[in-house]
Amino acid sequence: MSERTTSASWASGIVKALELEGLDCRAMFKQLGLDFAALDDPDARFTQDSMTRLWQLAVELSGNQAIGLNMARVVRPASFHVVGYALMSSRTLAEGFERLVRYQRIIAESSDLSFRLEPDGYALVLTVHGDHLPPTRHSAEASLACALSLCSWLSGRVIQPRRVLIQGPQPRDLTPYKTAFHAPLVFSAPYDALVFERADMEALLPTANEAMAVLHDRFAGEYLARFSESRVTHRARQVLCRVLPQGEPKRETIAQALHLSQRTLQRRLQEEGTSFQTLLDDTRRELAEQYLAQASMTLLEAAYLLGFADPSNFFRAFRRWFDITPGEYRARLSGAAAAPVENESVSDARTQAYTAPAP
Template identity: 30%
Template structure:
């Protein structure tokens, strides 16, 4: 399960980045039909700039790419391959920003236009600033790949936007053990690269944020941001009160806060929150059950974790209660989702 405002089954993901994923795979000799197997993605969809995929399709494509990629450096290769053009109108707006700080602020505001599950934050201090990945994916192989994508893509985009190919972070922190391709990171970073860190982030000199962008244009930036706002507004119903509740629940998988705590975080009362959810045809318990169900199915399909551990990860201390709840959610036992992939 991924932290953020998203849905597995709604077409929210622009085709640009998935198309780049397919291109990177094909450049490594992989056949397109292997990459698209069981994804429901067609060649016509990849060629249509207006097409949007579901997050389940993106996850299936990612699994196919990881499973068949002939090297361990997929995340690094993708991070280098995704350029500002793949960001669509948001990329155009970023390209026209005055400096790195405003580009990051724009990215924070409109990142869901590119990937509704991707989140990051900027923690600015006096001497240094952390540009930090905050997306959580409990599937280790996908999360590790995303960490590599994040640090390489943000670094290469910063160099492209400023026209300074020598631009380097102070440090690179990665929230996974050191892999067997450490030397490949050194092709992109001439700075300390630290593994097994609490979080994945680029630590940059705070002066980096004030660097001007070479294609800065105030009028173009304003026009492009206005169009981003219009696109986001059209996606609005998908990011209403139910999505906000989901975001809070997903921020701490396995330790789901009670409804009164969620209401407090949304600066409202429990009664008002319950009424607002009722107006859109749902409830706190229903959203919680949906989150638990989606998390459990993903763990069952994509990991070898025992049922007891999966139960704990979705907030059940008693595996028998988890099994009963799971059957209520899906009409199947948890083993059903394991057996279908065997």
């Protein structure tokens, strides 16, 4: 079973959108083997593939190829779980979208969001991933329509994007898209995105409340932490951080610490979109950034704490991660010119003779 999941809050929004077509969602859930009652549990999750099958069945039953756009008519902050209330209390829409990017996984793990300032305005870029089933265009289009509708709901006025980018091919009937977006449409685009006027994103929201924003950030952060802790990736990373100073960690050691067989660990990591070697490499890279930010820690100490028995392997890995040497990286952090190559070469020379202490 796929591990990518969607919150019951977002699934409820999908159900409301489908019911606008007159579809019997309770019967559809039964047909797909899904628990309709779980929609009332804010902590319940549905797999991404089950939501893909729901969209496919909805199109089959309704004949409406643009059914995802119905989400614009039912969106409320509650559709975004606890994240919705954090958005409501944000100072501006730009600040709200930055929160949305930060907490996106609470709503749906299958989507990646980025929000960036471009020369012609702010772009909210969406990528929807599938699991065993490829994602439908309806899922992405529902998210775009929902995000735009939320802008108008929060600001209390109509927000019109500069343009809308849609990965799917241009449909025969453009009417639903024109009604939903009121903006120039670009189909067969490289990604799904909304591009907004800068002034619209930076205007103060009537619902802005700094104290409430801090509170909702805490709630969202705590939920995300609880959610992450249930993931094998998160638990394996914690074990890696603990055992790295003892030397190169073995998959068998991590599996035993998690009370899993090596095969089960490998399968669970794969379901969560990674592998043991990738997780080890990512963990080392993140820790390396933290260690090099500590001026009192030598490069040899950092290599040892990262589990490299031969620090020359650490230097090679660091070059692969950041395309510069650890010494150059540290010089940039301190604001100094990356000129002290002599110090770097001394460290390089030392690594040839240095061997990490035995655990």
